[in-house]
Amino acid sequence: MADEDQQIEFWADNLAREILNRETFNYLDKKIKKRDSSYNIKSSTSISGVPHIGNASDVFRAEAVVNALKSLNKKVHFFWVGEDMDNLRKVPANIPESYKKHLGKPVSEIPCPENCCDSYATHFENLFVESLKDQFGVDFKFYSMAKEYKSGKFYELIKTALKNRNKIRKILNSFRDPKRPLGPDWMPWEPVCENCGKIITTKMLDIDDDLETVQYECVDYQFEHTLIKGCGNKGISEIKKGHGKLTWKVEWATQWKRWAVHFEPFGKEHGVNCPKVPGVAKIGAGSFWVAGNISETIYNHPEPCPTEKPNVIQPYEYVLVGNEKMSASKGNTISTWDWPQFAPPETLRLFFLKKPKTQSNIMSIKKINKKYKLIDKQFDIQKLIEEIDRLSEIYFGILDEDEDKLHLKKRLYEVCMNNQVPDKIPKRIPFRFAIIMCQLQDILEPEIILENAISVVKKKFDVEELSPMDLKLMRIDLERAEFWVEKFAPNNIKIKITKDIQPQTIKLLSKNQIESITQFINDFNSRTWDEESLQNYIFTIGKNKIGNVKKTFQMFYKILIGKKYGPRLGPFLLSLDKKWISDRMNKVIELYNKLN
Numbered sequence: 001m002a003d004e005d006q007q008i009e010f011w012a013d014n015l016a017r018e019i020l021n022r023e024t025f026n027y028l029d030k031k032i033k034k035r036d037s038s039y040n041i042k043s044s045t046s047i048s049g050v051p052h053i054g055n056a057s058d059v060f061r062a063e064a065v066v067n068a069l070k071s072l073n074k075k076v077h078f079f080w081v082g083e084d085m086d087n088l089r090k091v092p093a094n095i096p097e098s099y100k101k102h103l104g105k106p107v108s109e110i111p112c113p114e115n116c117c118d119s120y121a122t123h124f125e126n127l128f129v130e131s132l133k134d135q136f137g138v139d140f141k142f143y144s145m146a147k148e149y150k151s152g153k154f155y156e157l158i159k160t161a162l163k164n165r166n167k168i169r170k171i172l173n174s175f176r177d178p179k180r181p182l183g184p185d186w187m188p189w190e191p192v193c194e195n196c197g198k199i200i201t202t203k204m205l206d207i208d209d210d211l212e213t214v215q216y217e218c219v220d221y222q223f224e225h226t227l228i229k230g231c232g233n234k235g236i237s238e239i240k241k242g243h244g245k246l247t248w249k250v251e252w253a254t255q256w257k258r259w260a261v262h263f264e265p266f267g268k269e270h271g272v273n274c275p276k277v278p279g280v281a282k283i284g285a286g287s288f289w290v291a292g293n294i295s296e297t298i299y300n301h302p303e304p305c306p307t308e309k310p311n312v313i314q315p316y317e318y319v320l321v322g323n324e325k326m327s328a329s330k331g332n333t334i335s336t337w338d339w340p341q342f343a344p345p346e347t348l349r350l351f352f353l354k355k356p357k358t359q360s361n362i363m364s365i366k367k368i369n370k371k372y373k374l375i376d377k378q379f380d381i382q383k384l385i386e387e388i389d390r391l392s393e394i395y396f397g398i399l400d401e402d403e404d405k406l407h408l409k410k411r412l413y414e415v416c417m418n419n420q421v422p423d424k425i426p427k428r429i430p431f432r433f434a435i436i437m438c439q440l441q442d443i444l445e446p447e448i449i450l451e452n453a454i455s456v457v458k459k460k461f462d463v464e465e466l467s468p469m470d471l472k473l474m475r476i477d478l479e480r481a482e483f484w485v486e487k488f489a490p491n492n493i494k495i496k497i498t499k500d501i502q503p504q505t506i507k508l509l510s511k512n513q514i515e516s517i518t519q520f521i522n523d524f525n526s527r528t529w530d531e532e533s534l535q536n537y538i539f540t541i542g543k544n545k546i547g548n549v550k551k552t553f554q555m556f557y558k559i560l561i562g563k564k565y566g567p568r569l570g571p572f573l574l575s576l577d578k579k580w581i582s583d584r585m586n587k588v589i590e591l592y593n594k595l596n
Contacts, residue, residue, distance in 0.1 A: 008404075010411040011312040011356065016068035018306040019263050026276065026303045027296045035262075037074050041066050042255070042264040042304070043140070044081035047107045047121045049328030050092045051128040054319045056136075056336045057352045061265045061313055063138055064353055067419050079141040080129070081255060084108040084121035085149060085245040087200045089223070093331025093371065104198035104221065104228040106245070108146035121146065131337035136345045137418050145251075148258075149242030157254040157299070158239055161188045161246060162211045164298050168250060171293050175275075175285045191237030191244035193218040193230075199244065201230035202237075213238050252291035257299040264304045271315025276308045288315070316356045321374065322365030332365050332372040342484040344428075347384040349416040350391075363488065376488040385431040388416060396425040398461075427461050427470045429453045434481035436567055436575045439495040443580060452575060453478065492565040495572075501584075505558045506591045513555055514592050516545045521585050525578065535570030559588055 009017075019039065024031055043062040045055040059080060066078045085106045091099045095113050102110045102120075110120040117123040125144065132138040148154055161168060165188055173181045187204035196218060205215040214237050218230040237244055246254060255261065270288040273280050292303030305314050318325055321332045339348050351360060364377040376382075391413040393399040394406070401409055414421055429437075433456055437449050444452075453474055454466060466474075485494060520541065529537070542552030554564040556573075566572060573581060 008408055010068075010408055010415070012064035012068040012353075012415060013071070013411070015065050015263070015306065015312055016072060016074075018311065019065070019069070020072065020074070022302075022306045024302075025296050026305065026308050027293050030296075032302055038077065039069055039074055039262045040077045040079070040260050041069070042079060042081065042259060042261045044083055044255075044264075045128070046083040046086045047124055048083075048086040048088055049090070050095070050333065050335070051124055052326055052328065052333035052335055053339060053348060054326040054333070055128070056132065056348070057316065057319055058265055058267070059132060059138060059140070060349050060352045061316060061356055062263070063140075063418070064415050065263060065265075065313075067415060071419070077141070077259075078139065079143060079259065080132075081143045081145060082121065082125045082129075084119075084125065084144050084146045085199070087198070088120070089200075089226070090329040092328035103226070104200040106146065106192060106197075106199050108144070109192070109197055127335070127337055131335070131340075135337065135340045136348070137420070143259075145245065149245060152240060152242060154242065154246075154254060154258060155240055157257060158189060158246060159211045160298065161250050161254065162207060162214075162239070168294055168298060171297060172249065172290065175282060175290050175293075177283060187214065188247050188250040189214055189237070189239065189244055190247060191216050191235075193233055194235050194237075194243075195233035196231040198228065198230070200228055202244075205234075212240065249287050249291045250294060252287065253295035253299055253301075256291075256295050256304050257301040260301070261304040263306065265313055266315050268315045268317055271310060274310055277310070286315070313356050317359040319352070320359065320361040321363055322372075323361055324365065330372055332374065334362075334374070340480075342480050342487065343381050343385055344388065344480075346416040346418075347381070347388050349418070350388050350412070351384055353415055354412060374488055375490055376484070377490050381484060381488070382431045382435075385428075388413075389428060389430075391416070392425050395421065398425065425461070426473060427457050427463070427466060429457060429474050429477040429481075430460070431477070431481060432568070432571060433575060434477050435485055435489070435493060436495070436572055438478050438482040439485060440497070440575065443497050444577060448577070449478065450474065493567050495561050495566060497560065498562050501559060501588060501591065502562055505562070506588065506595060509555070509588070509592055511596075512546055513552075514589055516541050516552070517559075517585050517588060519545070521582055524573075525582060529570075529574060531568075531570040531574060533570075534573060535568065538569055559584065 022032060041062050043059045045051055045058065062078065066076050069076050085108060087104050088099070088102050088107050088110060091097060091103070099110070099113070108119050108121040112119055112123040114123060117126060121144075125142070129142050165186070168188060169182050169186050176182070185204070187207065189204065190199055191202050191214060192199045193202050193216070198218065201218045201221045202216045203219050205217055207214045216235060216237060218233045220230050221228045245251060256264070266288045270286045272286040273282070273284050274289055275282045275285050288305070292305065295301045295303055305311070320326070321334070324330075324332060326333045339345070351362065362380045363374045366373045366375055390399065391409060394401045394409050395413045433453070437453055440449060454471075457466065457470070457474065458464065520538075523537070538552065538556065539549055542549035546552045553569055556569055557564055557566045560566070560572075
């Protein structure tokens with residue numbers, strides 16, 4: 001192995017060292033006071049839609065840094081903030097259209113769509129947080145912004161923002177188009193209308209000298225193609241009651257001050273046009289950099305980016321589905337609570353952590369009756385599962401890896417496993433085999449399916465016995481494969497074996513094909529095969545005996561599953577019972593002879 005000093009450092013370890021070694025503010029000529037050994041790492045999500053795996057990318061990337069700091073023996077407070085005072089701007093897919101009447105209201109004050117929780121926000125916060133904790137093992141504390149505001153914990157921070165509103169306005173305007181500046185009447189506080197419950201429609205009119213109350217009017221608000229009607233109410237909002245929220249960039253800065261945040265990952269949309277990069281225009285800078293200016297200038301808290309410019313994770317790239325950005329309003333999303341039903345949790349970490357600065361796409365989408373259907377045409381889930389399996393084999397020394405890559409591969413596996421690597425390699429069913437086996441329940445008993453899977457796993461890992469945990473994982477693998485087939489598999493992978501062979505299939509067979517089937521039965525039963533040798537054998541039959549490789553494969557598929565295409569034929573045949581295949585082929589020969 002290469003010397004430790006020469007190893008390329010995993011990005012999260014690199015960032016942890018940047019955090020520890022940081023000495024200065026980013027915008028002020030000021031030193032950071034020496035800290036103790038405790039570090040605060042934040043992640044957050046707006047609950048204005050339905051949380052999905054794209055939102056979890058922020059959590060997992062923050063978690064990687066948390067684990068890197070812990071590996072350096074640092075104490076870490078890792079927490080996630082639910083931005084549940086954000087307003088509902090669009091009705092997400094699968095949410096009743098009746099929720100249009102709630103547009104513009106804080107999601108913490110909208111009814112639960114399933115009538116099982118206190119609010120819309122609570123419903124989805126519970127699903128998101130519980131799935132991350134229970135299914136993925138993420139260890140963090142949860143804070144609700146609605147509760148934070150109402151508890152008074154942001155009271156002094158709000159007053160500071162109101163007191164310094166002109167300074168903040170100048171900061172904001174320095175990043176805005178000069179033709180569209182915020183006016184002198186701009187206020188950083190957004191109260192909830194006490195009459196209609198909307199927050200997006202309230203316009204600040206005045207504030208008292210003590211910065212305790214603000215006067216507002218509820219007016220119409222237009223954004224994109226939506227007009228949200230104000231109710232016309234004029235009212236007074238008491239800051240201390242916390243029935244409202246700070247404007248986004250100011251709120252972000254106050255959160256960093258409130259929790260003394262050292263680091264927070266953020267996406268590309270928040271990190272454009274970093275003002276510290278030479279030659280980049282300051283106008284249109286991302287919200288993170290703007291909030292960073294406010295944090296340092298107004299709240300005397302260093303921007304939670306340990307470098308002056310973008311680094312190995314800040315900002316991270318978009319996650320796409322079907323080459324489109326995930327959107328709850330479109331419905332082209334995958335939830336964190338669904339992912340473990342079709343893939344191991346560590347595969348989602350792998351998806352987000354292996355190349356965080358590279359745009360990632362998963363699955364394809366098809367629009368059916370104005371709704372999106374996700375289809376795994378490129379077998380992205382299979383690739384992730386096979387990649388994590390390969391990493392485990394590298395980690396445990398079963399597979400060799402280039403010296404210059406070995407450290408990074410092993411470190412990536414540790415992080416994907418949340419630093420909880422098992423003592424022995426997990427013995428999993430190869431996914432491509434599992435997606436075939438789970439579809440054979442019409443012709444094979446569950447015990448036979450499991451026995452076949454056990455045989456494959458024993459052969460793969462060269463072991464004679466499997467532990468109870470191995471068997472448990474194998475059953476889960478089959479269940480996950482079945483879920484994937486049902487929800488995401490392309491049609492050519494779906495298998496439905498019928499009891500009877502279609503008459504048209506027999507009629508279209510030639511004498512030459514029947515002779516080839518006879519030869520196949522004899523050779524198949526008398527030889528030992530693996531996936532590649534059987535695949536090549538059928539290819540040779542098609543080329544030399546029948547004279548058309550494509551038609552040969554189509555013939556086998558029509559006989560076996562009644563259609564011209566299916567899963568890769570070699571592995572598929574090996575997953576079936578040998579006697580069943582022989583009986584099926586002999587039946588074809590018998591029916592052909594009756595017709596001829």
